[in-house]
Amino acid sequence: MARTIEDLRNATARAEQAAQAAGFASLAEATNALLSDDDLARLSEEITRWHEQRLVLAARLDQPDLKNAAAQPPADLEHAVADLEKATTAHSSATAAETQATDRVAAPAVDHVHGLTSGGSLSNRLRMQLESYVLAARLEDVVEAANTRLTRMSHHRFTLVHSDERAARGAKSGLGLKVLDTWNGHQRHTDTLSGGESFYVSLSLALGLADVVTAEAGGQALDTLFIDEGFGTLDDDTLHQVLDSLRDHDRTVGVISHVAEMRRRITQRLHVRKSPVGSTLVHVTDAAE
Incomplete structure (x- = not known):
C-alpha cells in the first residue's frame, strides 16, 4: 500500500511538471483543458486541411513570376498615391473637355437642323421651310x-x-x-x-x-361651294365654259354676282331686294326676270 501511494505521488508530481511545462498553472487547469475525442478529431481535420493549403500556397509562391515580383524593391506608396491623384485630375479634365466638345457638336447639329427646317441654312438651296x-x-x-x-x-x-x-x-x-x-x-x-x-x-x-x-x-364630300363675284371679267364664251364646268360635278355651287348674263343662264336664283325698311329675298325659278 505504501508503495502504491508513493507511485501516485510521483506520478502526480510528474503530471504537474508536464502541465507547467505545457504552460498551465496547475494540473487542475491542464485537466480542464482536456478535449473530447470529437473535438480532437475536428482539430485533426483542421490541421490536415491547413497542411494541404500550405502545400498549395507553397507551390504557388514557387512560381517564377511571383518570385520575380518578390525580388523587386518595396513599392513607394507615397509616390503611387501622388501618381493616382494626378491621373484622377487628368481624367476629370479629359471628361469635362469631352462633355464640352459633345455639347459644341450637338449645338451646331441643332442649329443646322433648325436652319434646314426654317429655310435659313445655306444647305437648303431653295430656302424652303x-x-x-x-x-x-x-x-x-x-x-x-x-x-x-x-x-x-x-x-x-x-x-x-x-x-x-x-x-x-x-x-x-x-x-x-x-x-x-x-x-x-x-x-x-x-x-x-x-x-x-x-x-x-x-x-x-x-x-x-x-x-x-x-x-x-x-370620301366625305363638300356638297356646297359659294363663289363671290368675278364673273363680270369673263367673256361670253368663257362664262359659258365655266358654268358648264360647275354643272358637271355633284356639288351645289352658289354664285354671288350682279352680272346680267348670269340671270339668263342660271334658272334657280335668289334676288336681294333692297328697300328703306330693309332687304328681302325673292326666289326666282324662271330663266329671265
Whole structure:
C-alpha cells in the first residue's frame, strides 16, 4: 500500500511538471483543458486541411513570376498615391473637355437642323421651310385636281404648274404656281394673267382643293361651294365654259354676282331686294326676270 501511494505521488508530481511545462498553472487547469475525442478529431481535420493549403500556397509562391515580383524593391506608396491623384485630375479634365466638345457638336447639329427646317441654312438651296415643304406636296395634288377643270374652262389653253423656285425678297419658297400657255408653249407667271383668266384659274384651284379635301376626308364630300363675284371679267364664251364646268360635278355651287348674263343662264336664283325698311329675298325659278 505504501508503495502504491508513493507511485501516485510521483506520478502526480510528474503530471504537474508536464502541465507547467505545457504552460498551465496547475494540473487542475491542464485537466480542464482536456478535449473530447470529437473535438480532437475536428482539430485533426483542421490541421490536415491547413497542411494541404500550405502545400498549395507553397507551390504557388514557387512560381517564377511571383518570385520575380518578390525580388523587386518595396513599392513607394507615397509616390503611387501622388501618381493616382494626378491621373484622377487628368481624367476629370479629359471628361469635362469631352462633355464640352459633345455639347459644341450637338449645338451646331441643332442649329443646322433648325436652319434646314426654317429655310435659313445655306444647305437648303431653295430656302424652303419645312411647313412649305409639306404644303408643297399637298399643292401638287390640288394643282392636279384643278387642271381637270382649268383645261376645259380655258378651252385647253392653260395648265397650272407647281413651281419650287426660290422666291425673291424673303418670300416663302416652294409654293409657287405658274401657268403653261399652250398657245406659245411657255410658262407664264400668274400675275401676267388677265382679270378673267385669273378668276377661272382661282376658281379651278378652289374646286381642286375641295376635291383633295374630299378625298382625304374619307370620301366625305363638300356638297356646297359659294363663289363671290368675278364673273363680270369673263367673256361670253368663257362664262359659258365655266358654268358648264360647275354643272358637271355633284356639288351645289352658289354664285354671288350682279352680272346680267348670269340671270339668263342660271334658272334657280335668289334676288336681294333692297328697300328703306330693309332687304328681302325673292326666289326666282324662271330663266329671265
